[in-house]
Structure formats: C-alpha cells, structure tokens
Amino acid sequence: MNGSRHLMPARDPAERIKNFEEVALGYTRDIAREEAARCLNCKNAPCMKGCPVGVRIPEFIAKVKADDLDAAAEILHADNNLPAICGRVCPQEKQCEGLCVRAKAGGAIAIGALERFVADFALSKKADASGAAQNSYKIKNDAQNDANVDFSGKKIKVAAIGSGPASLSCAADLARRGVQVTVYEALHKAGGVLVYGIPEFRLPKDIVFKEIEGLKALGVNMVTNVVVGKTLFIDELLEEYDAVFIGSGAGLPMFLGVEGENLCGVYSANEYLTRVNLMGAYKEGAVTPVLRGGKVVVVGAGNVAMDSARTARRLGAEVRLVYRRSRAEMPAREEEILHAEEEGVIFDLLVNPVKILGDENGFVRGLKLIKMRLGEPDASGRRSPVPIEDSEYDIEADEVIVALGTTPNPLIKNSMPSLEVGRKGVISVDGEGRTSIPRLYAGGDAATGAATVILAMGAGKRAAKAILEDLKVR
Ligand SMILES: Cc1cc2nc3c(=O)[nH]c(=O)nc-3n(C[C@H](O)[C@H](O)[C@H](O)COP(=O)(O)OP(=O)(O)OC[C@H]3O[C@@H](n4cnc5c(N)ncnc54)[C@H](O)[C@@H]3O)c2cc1C
Numbered sequence: 122m123n124g125s126r127h128l129m130p131a132r133d134p135a136e137r138i139k140n141f142e143e144v145a146l147g148y149t150r151d152i153a154r155e156e157a158a159r160c161l162n163c164k165n166a167p168c169m170k171g172c173p174v175g176v177r178i179p180e181f182i183a184k185v186k187a188d189d190l191d192a193a194a195e196i197l198h199a200d201n202n203l204p205a206i207c208g209r210v211c212p213q214e215k216q217c218e219g220l221c222v223r224a225k226a227g228g229a230i231a232i233g234a235l236e237r238f239v240a241d242f243a244l245s246k247k248a249d250a251s252g253a254a255q256n257s258y259k260i261k262n263d264a265q266n267d268a269n270v271d272f273s274g275k276k277i278k279v280a281a282i283g284s285g286p287a288s289l290s291c292a293a294d295l296a297r298r299g300v301q302v303t304v305y306e307a308l309h310k311a312g313g314v315l316v317y318g319i320p321e322f323r324l325p326k327d328i329v330f331k332e333i334e335g336l337k338a339l340g341v342n343m344v345t346n347v348v349v350g351k352t353l354f355i356d357e358l359l360e361e362y363d364a365v366f367i368g369s370g371a372g373l374p375m376f377l378g379v380e381g382e383n384l385c386g387v388y389s390a391n392e393y394l395t396r397v398n399l400m401g402a403y404k405e406g407a408v409t410p411v412l413r414g415g416k417v418v419v420v421g422a423g424n425v426a427m428d429s430a431r432t433a434r435r436l437g438a439e440v441r442l443v444y445r446r447s448r449a450e451m452p453a454r455e456e457e458i459l460h461a462e463e464e465g466v467i468f469d470l471l472v473n474p475v476k477i478l479g480d481e482n483g484f485v486r487g488l489k490l491i492k493m494r495l496g497e498p499d500a501s502g503r504r505s506p507v508p509i510e511d512s513e514y515d516i517e518a519d520e521v522i523v524a525l526g527t528t529p530n531p532l533i534k535n536s537m538p539s540l541e542v543g544r545k546g547v548i549s550v551d552g553e554g555r556t557s558i559p560r561l562y563a564g565g566d567a568a569t570g571a572a573t574v575i576l577a578m579g580a581g582k583r584a585a586k587a588i589l590e591d592l593k594v595r
Contacts, residue, residue, distance in 0.1 A: 126228030127156045134463040138434050141321040141403065144460060145209070148231075150188075153238045157185035160230045163222060168232060171216040173579035174290075176200045178217055178232055185235055194243040197236060202293040202336070203286060203578065205244055205328045206315060208237025211575045212454055244331050277594055280305060280362040282349045282533070285313020286574045287565025288368030289336060290581030291588075296339040298594055303342040303362075305353065310399065311343045313370055315574070317399040318391065320428050322435070326398075350536035355561065364560045364588045367548060368581060371527045371566035377420065381477030382523070386412065386485035390421070390429045390524035397432050412520045413437050418488055419466075420474055421524035422446070427457040429522045430466045440466045441516065445473040445493050445506040471495070473506065475513060477521055487517045527571045545570060554584030555591075562588060 130146040131137075137144050148156065160182045168178045177196050184193035197204045213219075213233035221229035277300045281288035284306035292302040310316050315329045337343060347353055349369070358365045374389030376382055388396075393411060396402040400409040414437040419430045422444035433440045442461070444451065447470050451458055462468070469490070476489040492512035495504040528545040541549040541557035547570050548563040550556055556563050564580030566572055588594075 124155075124159065124227055126159070126223075126231055127152050127234075129231070129234050131460075134460075134465075137322065138431075138464045141435055143325050144322050147241060148234050148238045150238075153185055153235055154188060156231050157182045157235060159223060159227065160186070161222065167220040167222060168217040168230070171218075171220040173216070173575045174200050174582060176204075176217075176236070181239060182230065182232070182235055185239060190239060190242045193239045197239050198243065201236075201578070202290050203332050203574075204236050205240035206286070206324060206332060207575055207578070208233050208235075208240050209324050209328075210319060211236075212573060214455065216575065241328075244328065275363075276301060277592055278303070278362045279364045279366065279588060280358045281366040281368055282355075282358075283307070283313060283367070283369040283565075283567070284311035284333075284343065284345075285368055285370050285565060285577060286315065287370075287567070287577035287581040287584075288313075288366060289333070290578040291366045291368065291562075291564065291585045292341045292581075293336055293339060294582050294585035295588065296336065296341050298589060300589075300594065301340065301342075303344060305347040305349055305358075306343065306345045307348040308399065309345050311345060313368075317395045318425070318428070320394065320398055320432050322431065323428065348532070350532040355533070355537045355540075359558075359560055363592055364562060366554070366581070366584050366588070367533060367556070367561070367563040367567055368565045368577070369530065369533055369567045370577075371529045371547075371569075371571045373528050373530045373546075374523065375525045375527060376523055377474055377477075377525065379474055379476050381479055381485070384477055384479040384485045385483050386519060387477060387521045387523065390419075390425045390522050391527065393429055393522045394425075394432065397436070403436060411436065415439070415519035416441070416517050417520045417522065418443060418516065418518040419522045419524055420444075421526075422451040422453055422458075423524060423526070424453045424457055425526075426522075426524035427453045427461045427466075429524050430461050431464055433520070433522070434464050434466060438520070441469050441518075442466055443469045443472050443474065443488070443490060445471065446503065447471055447495060450495075450503045469516075471506070473508065474521075477518075478515065485518055485521055487515050488521065489513055489515050527566075529567045529570070533567070552583070553587035554580060555587055560591075 162179045181193045181196040217232045218229040281304045284304050295302050312329045374391050396409045402411045417433040417438040417440045419442045430440045430442050471493045472490040474488045475491050478487040480486045492509045493506040496507040499505040548568045550568045554562040554564045562584040564584045565577030
C-alpha cells in the first residue's frame, strides 16, 4: 500500500556540528509527490482533529499529489499564518500525524514535512525580499471581506503585546479583516521564541523574518523595544485601542534552587540561547559572549535542553545532558533526542544536581550529582525520580545551562493588579481568550504556561475571532 514514509533528508552529523546551518534539508518535489501519494484521503480526516488551527490537511496533500503547489499553498495559508515555521517545529507526531491511520502501515504521512515543502515553495515564489508570499494566499472566507469598522462605522484599532506566534496569528487574522493592528515587542527584533529561542539550525531566522514581512505587508505595524508594563502601560493601550491582546509568552526561567546557582557560568537556557541566537554570541567580538569549547552541562531533557546542548556542541564544547529520569520519560521530541545523540551529546540519565561547584573566583567548575531510581508514577503519570542515598559524585563543568521550564513573566500582572491570573502567574482566560478585564484578551504561553508554537497560534486565532465578535466588526 504505497510504501513507507519518506525520511526527511538531513545534513551529516559530523559536518553539521561545525556550523549553524539547518539540519533538516526538506523534501524534493519528487519525494513530496510520492509521500503525498501515500495519503488515503480519509473522509473523516482524523489528522485534522489533531491540528489546533484546523488546516485542511487531506485537501492540501491531494494538491501536492496532483503537483498543483499553488493550490496546496492556498489551502495551507487559509488556516495557518506561519506554515513554514510549523512545518519545521510542530510536534506533529503528537498532533496530526499521531492520528494518521497509516501509522501502522508504513508510518504516518509526513504531514509536517509536506507542510514545510509547500510553505517553502510559496516563500520562494516571491523572489522579492519583502516576502509578501502570504499575501497572495488569502483566507478564503475573508477574501472579499475588507471590513475595518464596527457597526458605528468607527475604524477598529487593536494592540498586541509581544510578537511571538500567538500575537502574530492574532494580528494576521485581524489585519485580514481590515483591523489596524500594532504589535509592541520588548526586544529589538520581532518573532518571540521563534527568533531568540529556537536555534538557527532548526528554524532559520530568514524564514521567520519572511513570514513577519508577510504580516507587515498585510498592514500590521511592528514596534520593537517597548516593554509593556515599564515603558508603556496596558491602561494606556486600552485608552488608545479598541482591544488589546496579551501574547507575552512565558519567558521567566525556573531554576534548580541548589547552592552555587549564582556562580559565573551558570545560565538559564533562555539566556544562553538568546545570547547565541539573538545576540550572535557565536560570532567573534560579540558583546554578549558565551564560552566556546570546554565542558558544558545542560540540566533538563525537554526541547529547550536539546536546543541548548546542540548549540553548545556547535560552539565546540563537550556536552553532557543530566536528567533525573530515564530516556523513556524525556519530554523532548524523539527527533530532537536522536539529533542530539547523533551530534555527540552525552546523556547522563537518572542523576540530579544537588550543588553547583565553584572555584575561588566565583566561576563554575563542576556539579555534585546524586543518582536516582524510578519510583511510583507522579501526577504527570511519569514514574517519579527517587534519590539513592549516599550516591553523590562530582563531575567537571565550565558552564552549566539550566533548562527546567519557564513561567509567564510577572511584569504584566504587576502592572495591572486587577488582571486575574492562575497558578504560576498564567493569565486566566475563557475559551476564546477573554481575560477578567473587558477588551483585554490573552493567549499563547502567557495564558497556558510554556507550550507549543501551534497552540499559541490557535489561541491567537481564537482571540482574534472573539475580538471581531465583541467589537462587532462588520
Ligand atoms: C528554546 C525553545 C525551543 C522550543 N522549541 C519548540 C518546538 O520545537 N516546537 C514548538 O511547537 N514549540 C517550541 N517551543 C515553545 C514555543 O516556542 C512557544 O510555545 C511559543 O513561542 C509561544 O508563543 P507566544 O507567542 O505565546 O510567546 P513567545 O514566543 O514567548 O513570544 C512572546 C514575546 O513577547 C515579548 N514580551 C514579553 N513580555 C513583554 C512585555 N511586557 N512587553 C512587550 N513584549 C513582551 C517577548 O520578548 C517575546 O518576544 C520552544 C521554546 C523554546 C524556549
């Protein structure tokens, strides 16, 4: 029955750890057609139920099979504002591909790889650097809808805080309806984690910037270097705009809480990756450098830990990843774990740091680890790690990167005390992104805690819909 799933071609590990070039190379047109031909075009489309933004997956794949890539791109862009990004970083195996009926017959259809292929085709078609590719693939339902006024005929203006996928999706859907959107971003470049967190070798920044250019071409105004809650306040935004969307993410890192965490050379993964991705620490003379070479220890085993470990490898380090559970419980995507292993990252499993060791100058020199065993399942359903008595030992480290997850930054809440938040400062919203304050909406990591790009996008889209409904946009 139409053979097995086509593997994603990738760069050779020995070569790729010498640079930051994209690891996954993408399908050729022939491979894409062959992979698309494996799709059974199921009537009930189970794959679509796994897509938080509702991409019409069998339809776009049928067009790839028919080699009608323009039509495939049209269908894809109708529901997904950032398909070239999602095709690269979505955890498809847990979403659309996880529900594919071909999983047991040669492997699930490579929906993510096909999405990437079609989205890259669309981007490359627009030779001009303005990257207005998306503009030519309008949302079908809205194509004739240029509404930009409410029932009173007033021009609608919406502000979005943060420029990650949640705000970008919200902004795109509003702009397509003619709403005037201004995005306020704290950093000097727009894109959120897509730009400062996910490394170039997984998601080339060119692609993110092209997608953002596409949004600008829709009329979205991007204002960078504005920290809402410090340089501009939500109250002020609510005065000037008809509605405000908070898409400020979850950028506050969690730490181990052990002695030695303040030593020089201990970073949160966010800081480490921002230094490298956004501030170019891999270049000579960077103003925010990181260590090159040496011994780097990464604590954690999620995608962020894998990104940190693989980044450190590319900067010439010997990298150990320490994790308190076993391989089976690692939260990172299987592909990321395999890529890290191929690139020579050493996994020290069932161990946990109890102390970070320093030298007389206050620089990190190692870690004290304790061995762990797996006990009964905890609330997360995973077997919980239990320390083994008297099993401590030391390892050397010149740099330690802590990748234990993040929570929303309290700045927004602190500047708006009446805003209701839940556990760990996550902004409370209803199913459509409405907060406790009228005309104030939120979505993405700010309202869920650290999650995924596609969930943030879905939340941005739902909030855009609610804003349009609440403001009675015609
Ligand atoms: C290293 C790393 C790797 C990841 N890999 C994947 C992956 O492979 N696949 C996947 O699906 N997900 C991945 N994720 C998670 C994913 O990136 C996030 O879930 C997603 O980006 C959340 O989108 P968002 O729009 O809610 O927030 P963000 O992308 O975090 O964007 C929020 C933006 O708001 C800005 N901001 C914050 N506070 C303010 C303020 N007060 N004023 C103005 N601006 C503000 C921030 O600077 C930031 O640019 C990864 C995350 C990290 C950190």
